[in-house]
Amino acid sequence: MRKEYRTIQEVVGPLMLVEQVSGVKYDELVEIEQADGTIRRGRVLEIDRDKALLQLFEGSQGLRISTSKARFLGRSIELDVAVDMLGRIFDGMGKPIDNGPALIPEKHMDINGTPMNPTARDYPREFIQTGISAIDGLNTLVRGQKLPVFSGSGLPHANLAAQIARQAKVLGSDEKFAVVFAAVGITFEEADFFIEDFRRTGAIEKTVTFINLANDPAIERIATPRMAITAAEYLAYDLGMHVLVIITDITNYAEALREVSAARKEVPGRRGYPGYLYTDLASMYERAGRIRGNAGSITMIPILSMPEDDVTHPIPDLTGYITEGQIILSRELYRKGLTPPINVLPSLSRLKDKGIGKGKTREDHADTMNQLFSAYSRGKDAKELAVILGDAALSDTDKLYAKFSDAFEAEYVSQGYYTNRTIEETLDLGWKLLGILPKSELKRIKDAFIEKYYPKEA
Helix, strand or coil: CCCEECCEEEEECCEEEECCCCCCCCCCEEEEECCCCCEEEEEEEEEECCEEEEEECCCCCCCCHHHCEEEECCCCCEEEECHHHCCCEEECCCCECCCCCCCCCCEEEECCCCCCCHHHEECCCCEEECCCHHHHCCCCEECCCECCEEEECCCCHHHHHHHHHHHCEECCCCCCEEEEEEEEEECHHHHHHHHHHHHHHCHHHHEEEEEEECCCCHHHHHHHHHHHHHHHHHHHHHCCCEEEEEEECHHHHHHHHHHHHHHCCCCECHHHCECCHHHHHHHHHCCCEEECCCCCEEEEEEEEEEHHHCCCCHHHHHHHHHCCEEEEECHHHHHCCCCCCECCCCCEECCHHHCCCCCCCCCCHHHHHHHHHHHHHHHHHHHHHHHHHCHHHCCHHHHHHHHHHHHHHHHHHCCCCCCCCCHHHHHHHHHHHHCCCCHHHCCCCCHHHHHHHCCCCC
């Protein structure tokens, strides 16, 4: 039986100070029992000799410290895991909220995990199909990769997240695939959208869902992504599954971190965020990957909304350093009505070259990808020139590139949230659009591929 303490001295916001403690460890779980028997939980945030600073999960409103006692449990926050997690919905602390039966755990896992040994990492190299052309064709997602989505306030990143969760799969019938979806600090309407969408499309059967609402305590917000990653580690490394982790919205997570940091009176860093924001984000992102000799893998798509659409804001800036690229949503394309409004030119997948080509996607993938990037960029330049100087200033070739640019946005990028394209359909669509240009302009594609795939005239 763990020792109980009636030496609670002070409560400030979500923080509580307990004195005259002994044998207490950092990150240890604690229960605060009130006189009426109700219990609130928290964790040890800091230890200074015989003083322990606690972080309360449920907040401190209505808590009477004079009649409360603190009980330290000797362990950190754990998640009960089992294969039956698939198809279930949990709150941000891992408790089922779908009115289903209680989960019978096969094991209990510390949500903080253990760092992956860098020498044991296997290099990401297999293609994951999301069914979204702007990602599959141009910014390919690879198994074990961390590829964030940079969005803006009011942009439809929730629709994109739901689409990826529904459609993503690994090619090959014998591959076991699962999605772990964590919604952090979202509204009830957004939570309802995700749950109903997953149920209606049947995607919930392969998904473990964690929902943390905006009115839940900030402390729970900090635990939710780690709950999701812990569930993914169990599915990947214990059950040998390929797991895609989608976390939305990392900005809400960072805001909660800043709130707790301010309550602790820590010296703030950039924009008021704690100086350890980079380390904290890295401790989550770096749990994704592949382990040599293990069949499973964890691929991560963190989604974050950039305050004021500022890509240099600390959250997207630091995320970009840790991860392998980014998918950027454009407000300009959104206003044009493109769905999803993915801006392919500044988007980047640093590992795309490892997951494409013969035997993975198709032999012509790399060449057509480079040609599409080049043609779209030149088409955008031609359209900007036409705005300044008029259409008469454009050469016939420039007019073709401008036409290509419009067709590329309308057909390739804007496919809607319920169109699921195979990689072959995406590549064939790329060739159809390249057919707008004469063969002489396709300088980035091998002649053999032009001969084989270039659209034949009717």
